[in-house]
Amino acid sequence: SSGINAEYGVPKAPEQPEIPFLITPESLENISHTRSVPKFRFSGKLDRAVCDIEKPLSGHIILEASAKPIKSIEIQLVRVETCGCAEGYAKDATEIQNVQIADGDIMRNVPVPIHMVFPKLFTCITTATNNFKIEFEVNVVIVLEDDHLITENFPIKLYRPE
Secondary structure, three states: OOOEEOOOOEEOOOOOOOEEEEEOHHHOOOOOOHHHOOOEEEEEEEOOOEEEOOOOEEEEEEEEEEOOOEEEEEEEEEEEEEEEEOOEEEEEEEEEEEEEEEEOOOOOOOOEEEEEOOOOOOOOOOEEOOOEEEEEEEEEEEEEOOOOEEEEEEEEEEEOOO
């Protein structure tokens, strides 16, 4: 294939693999022992790891089991800026959007849709040079009723179609 959509004469979108995920106490990083973490199991997927900046991020999350009631589920968009020189690198992560996709103790085994429009004023295409990078990450944040926070991080790339 030529990389051109013959019907419209525009470049085809890059290959966009799904990001399936499974979040359990055992899959979490940055905790010393899982005994203090309540039992839970979430599965789901983000539809793309490489995202057209003009189209919403989409996917779904499923609560399969949880020992504690759920307070909310949120999707966060984070911009990560890295600047560097011979002396070293400075990295700054900024939450630029937070969308609550579920409120309260949701039904088990029912897909909750993920739909987030990229904010035009705070996003750009993913950019990387020798001394400067702008990257983006999506956090799936699950808040339990006792205010335990469960967070899973997914790097994504943003592009603008030609």
